[in-house]
Amino acid sequence: MSARQSRQGAKLYSISELSELYDITSRTLRHYEDMGLLLPERRGQQRFYRERDRVRLQLILRGRRLGFGLREIQEMLDLYDADPTEITQLQEVIRRGDAKLQELQSQVEELQTIIAEIIALRTKMERRLQKIKTGRQE
Amino acid sequence: MSARQSRQGAKLYSISELSELYDITSRTLRHYEDMGLLLPERRGQQRFYRERDRVRLQLILRGRRLGFGLREIQEMLDLYDADPTEITQLQEVIRRGDAKLQELQSQVEELQTIIAEIIALRTKMERRLQKIKTGRQE
DNA sequence: TTCCTTGTTGACGTAAACGTAAATTTACGG
DNA sequence: CCGTAAATTTACGTTTACGTCAACAAGGAA
Structure with missing residues (x-):
């Protein structure tokens, strides 16, 4: 129905692409995943991040810059979710x-x-x- | 004469007075001192905090609430000093x-x-x- | 196929900001 | 003077947010 929903050409980021994009390490991305803040797709073993994940990451990093803890950020993301x-x-x-x-x-x-x-x-x-x-x- | 005072009526706080005043532990006050953020008077072994120390403490705690690290707060205090x-x-x-x-x-x-x-x-x-x-x- | 890059899962290390317990003084009200 | 509350130093423990190997797998280019 909705052509907007999972478009075929929706960009997927590899872990290194996304980490370079925001100047963080891949370890940080995996850590956020461990903490339940991100849930990238899996193709085999590899992670692939969607736009949704990228936007969440932006929110997370903004929260971090403002001094919030990951738990607190989690709670704020829960509001959006x-x-x-x-x-x-x-x-x-x-x-x-x-x-x-x-x-x-x-x-x-x-x-x-x-x-x-x-x-x-x-x-x-x-x-x-x-x-x-x-x-x-x- | 209940309150301990030094010259000109400037109030001196004991470590427990000050910690209760701001709802922190004495450990925190000693920690800030170790980090070089506070330098209370000494009378014998005991610490006595002046108004100046209390004001600095306020600034420190505000900085902490805003997510700044003690080093960063130190730098900001340096500006005032x-x-x-x-x-x-x-x-x-x-x-x-x-x-x-x-x-x-x-x-x-x-x-x-x-x-x-x-x-x-x-x-x-x-x-x-x-x-x-x-x-x-x- | 072989090499190289990229990625993956442990798992231990670290810096910051205190918490906490132990062992000892020190101060003060009765 | 004495007991108790308050302070002191010392030192190991804890939580958060990653850093930093190690060891291994998998996909792509030559």
């Missing part, structure tokens, strides 16, 4: 999403606090710099 | 501050990307929820 049919399940997903949103928001706030402080420091240093410079030229 | 007299040193501090600002800004952006995605997901789930609910009532 969830396809709940029952009302209570839907509500639960929404609830967990909202909880995560709170965390993320306060993280943004803390980051902006630090940013403001560094900017203030920068201003201070700039002023001191100007003072020294003009002092020199007298 | 720096009291450069030479122009080149001043410029270096400003340069490093700006570099850190770039990092922090992009971190905010990545967080906001995630936030937007979760909100979109939430909207989708909400819609689905309404569908099911109205469907039921027919």
